[in-house]
Amino acid sequence: MSIGATAIIERHEAERGHPAVTYRHAGDRAVLVEFGEMEFDLTLNFFVLAFDTALRDHPVDGLVETAPGFRSMLATYDPRETSAHDLVDDIARVQAALPEERDIEIPSRLIRLPIAFDDSQTRAAVERYVHTIRADAPNCDGNNNIDYIVRYNGFADREAFFDAVLATEHWTGFIGFFPGLPFMFPLDPRYVPIVPKYNPTRTWTPEGAVALGGPCQAIYPVESAGGYQLYGRSLPVYDLQGRNAAFRDNPLLLRPGDRVRFHRVEEQELLALFDDVRADRYVYEFDDQPLDVGAYRESLERHRDEAEQWRRSRDEAAARTPLP
């Protein structure tokens, strides 16, 4: 148990249209199941979600709960009922019964949400950070994070970045960090801005703030700390009190597999909509539209050259930009 010891329980290579999988000890009550390699490949997340559903439909001895991540899943177990090795065998059997990755269809809902870019509340959060935590953070130059996102990705200007946000649907890969926070990723490969996170983190973020960290977009469900670069504000995604009908059955608006498309509004209008949500005058609109993994793969193929070109210019811009 020292030199050469490892946390890896087992590793299976990719086969039969399934990605490679690595099982890791995460303490004596959980196993972390990781698919594929560490790369920004949304099909790994589709596979995680399909696997998560399969585990709910086919209960495994001793499995207590699962929590998906981008390309991984934490499987919590009761060590009085099973062992890490038996659990791995059992869940591997469930995985083996899944269809080939490209044939998977994932239940999904499309939801349209308003966004106000560069609103006064997120600007106030950045200003507060500059005054109380770090004055010389390059990501906060000009008391906002938007100019840094623009610079890091080589966008021509702010509007070009905003257009990129509006041009694609965002895939909710998983929920986590805080209750109800969606980790969302652009489905269109031509619009994948990335940005490093705050260093150190921020102590205050307004509810409904929209932000970018790495390739991931987030909507903050509650006032909280945070490390993503802020660029706008949308509507509530969490309401324990169920003031709006969308939250009566479940205080979390979004679930893994949901797609968010933003439409632009001015801040005044957004604030009015915020009030409408609270007063139950606003109706969140969902459309059931399953995601076809095969069709997604085809769209990647179709946009490959354009996406590759954009990625190159983004990486060049990133290399010229100081880290936070």
Place this chain on the structure above:
Amino acid sequence: MTEAARATRGQQPGIEIVEPGLQATVQEHPGRTGMLGQGFFPSGAMDSLAMRAANILAGNAQNAAGIEVTLGNFAMRVVHRDSVVAVCGADAEVTVDGEPLPTWQSRRMPAGSELRIAISTGPGFRLYVAVGGGIDVPPVFGSRATYTMGALGGYEGRPLAKGDRLALGPDGGGPSPRRWRPDVRPDYAREWEIEAMRGPQAAPDFLTDGDMETFFTRAWAVDRNSDRTGVRLASQRFEFARSSGGVAGGHPSNILDNPYPVGGVNINGDMPVILGPDGPTAGGFIVAATIVQAGLWKLGQLRPIGDRVRFREVSAEEAVELDAQLDALLSENSLEDA
């Protein structure tokens, strides 16, 4: 008269907070399980051993809700009912109407009497108050544990404040006074040894063997910016097995966001943070090691003022054995008449 009828007349048996101290919350064990995938860590007693022990002493089920007191300077009054009470956890002077009550010992409190916990000088950092019948607050998502960041559970989803009135459940009327046998009391120290398993992101793919050696041998100072979300440790420049985090970010501690285990030791750049019961459920940093179930209770007793921690590596099999020993310890067999 029913409990409900009593409540409407303001006669419901309960406790009244006289002084909450640094932070006091309603907690229970094991907290809010089954919600990780929706972004909820379990919350619950940070030192579950002391919480469960206090419940046994008070004649409650081990999962009854009690009060987690941080550091001390806490006072409460029992109202409208004589109640059995026990306080377990850090060393501190405890009194009932001025009469000393040793920690790890139960006694009956007459209705109207006041329990007071002075500031703990250590070792240990938190104390757990169990009252016969348990604190009766409505469960939220299956648990009475307070989660302050989500503003839910416990009493109005917040830390207790002066004047708060908490209802009590039906009292089982456990015998008292009794105490926890001194030979089976947990050892508190200023220098802690905590059992952990390496991973999920350890050597050889994320850290070097040298890093893991450092991790399991160094005495880590506990940082003052520690709370129920996480216990921060002294910073450390790890070697890391990778030169960067690649697509996940520039720093080699970065990974694509993934779910975290409770008790995971998260490497945030150069700062290790042990994820506490109210911690984040997911994030983009590696977890070098994970504290095993039987060692988790010690997190609640780390004093963020001079305590140091060493991690002792255990196997999954040893962890299960330690857990069974802990469960066996938490029974009436550990009690004696006081």
